[in-house]
Amino acid sequence: DAGVIQSPRHEVTEMGxxxxxxxxxxxGHDYLFWYRQTMMRGLELxxxxxxxxxxxxxxxxxxxxxxxxxxxxxxTLKIQPSEPRDSAVYFCxxxxxxSSYEQYFGxxxxxxxx
Amino acid sequence: xxxxxxxxxxxxxPEGAIVSLNxxxxxxxxxxxxxxxxxxxxxxxxxxxxxxxxxxxxxxxxAQVDKSSKYISLFIRxxxxxxxxxYLCAMRxxxxxxxxxxxxxxTVRA
Numbered sequence: 324d325a326g327v328i329q330s331p332r333h334e335v336t337e338m339g340x341x342x343x344x345x346x347x348x349x350x351g352h353d354y355l356f357w358y359r360q361t362m363m364r365g366l367e368l369x370x371x372x373x374x375x376x377x378x379x380x381x382x383x384x385x386x387x388x389x390x391x392x393x394x395x396x397x398x399t400l401k402i403q404p405s406e407p408r409d410s411a412v413y414f415c416x417x418x419x420x421x422s423s424y425e426q427y428f429g430x431x432x433x434x435x436x437x
Numbered sequence: 438x439x440x441x442x443x444x445x446x447x448x449x450x451p452e453g454a455i456v457s458l459n460x461x462x463x464x465x466x467x468x469x470x471x472x473x474x475x476x477x478x479x480x481x482x483x484x485x486x487x488x489x490x491x492x493x494x495x496x497x498x499x500a501q502v503d504k505s506s507k508y509i510s511l512f513i514r515x516x517x518x519x520x521x522x523x524y525l526c527a528m529r530x531x532x533x534x535x536x537x538x539x540x541x542x543x544t545v546r547a
Contacts, residue, residue, distance in 0.1 A: 327480075354533060366481070366525065366537040379534060414480055418533070424469050424488075426535065428480030 327429035329415050335435045341403040344432045347396055348417030356426060357390055357400050358414040366414070372398065405436045440464050443526055443538025451546050456513040460526035460538045463507065467528040467536075470502045472511045475523045475540065484524070485511065516545045 328347040336342055348355050356371040370380040375392045383390070387406070392398040402409055412433050416426040443460045450456055458472075469488055473481035485500040487493045487509075493500045499512040509528070513520055526538040 356533075356535075365539045368534055368536075371533060373533075379532075416480075424471065424486050425483045428482065430480050431478075 327415055327417055327427055329413075329429040329432050331432060332430065333433045333435075335437065336405055337437055338406055339404045340436075341401065342405045342409075342434060342436075344400040344402075344413050344415075344434070346398045346400070346415030346429060348398070348415070349419075349427055350396070352417035352419045352427070353395075354418045354420065354426075355392060355398050356416040356418075357398070358416065358428075359411045360414060360431070361411045369400070402434075405434075407436045410434055410436050438463065439539075440536050441526060441528060441538045443541060445539045445541055447542040447544060449544045449546060450516055452516060452518060454516050454545075456511075456516050456520065456543055456545070458511040458513075458524050458526075458541050458543070460509050460528075461507055462509075462528060462536075464528075464530070464536070465507075466530035468531060469529050470500070470509050471527040471535075472498075472500055473525045473527055473537075475525060477522075481525055513543075516543075518545045518547045521545050 330345045357369040360366045369382045370390045372392045390400045412431045414431045416428045418426045441462045472485040474484045475481040490504045497514045501510040523540040523542045525540040527535045529535045
């Protein structure tokens with residue numbers, strides 16, 4: 324299995340621009356998680372889905388952030404408009420209900436907003 | 438106060454030494470306790486998992502959970518340079534929301 328796939332790996336954008344991060348979970352996994360990692364705040368859960376349905380989005384920082392999962396093999400995290408404080412590494416992770424304690428993380432997208 | 442507290446280090450030890458890492462937490466509802474390892478510029482990967490209190494050993498790694506003290510530990514015996522990484526503790530209640538510690542950066546000197 325290729326593991327969790329994220330794209331792009333690096334993104335540099337200017338303040339005010341729309342940013343879309345993409346994730347392909349491991350085939351057969353029914354949970355998908357979006358995290359953000361910064362030096363100041365560490366690794367934070369933003370939102371998670373079960374069977375493509377958003378279950379808990381309480382970690383989404385504000386309305387500028389939105390996430391979708393149109394099917395079992397694809398999810399997006401969108402920031403519109405982006406701000407410099409959104410600069411971070413964004414991870415996608417997936418897991419399978421039967422082994423729910425293990426979340427498999429993707430390689431991350433390093434976002435820089437100038 | 439953060440829900441999960443972890444000393445970020447950094448921690449530097451000579452090859453072959455025992456590495457001792459720990460976290461404290463405040464949420465009594467946490468039932469599942471994990472340690473993740475994260476190499477530079479990579480995503481975290483699960484290293485150890487423990488349910489409720491107790492010890493678990495896997496090769497050179499030992500995880501301990503003391504729920505009465507709200508304290509978890511990870512020990513790495515005979516440390517190797519390849520163990521150099523950031524180690525994050527993580528925990529959750531019966532739902533799927535993981536809470537992570539800040540991570541401790543460990544360097545094992547050859």
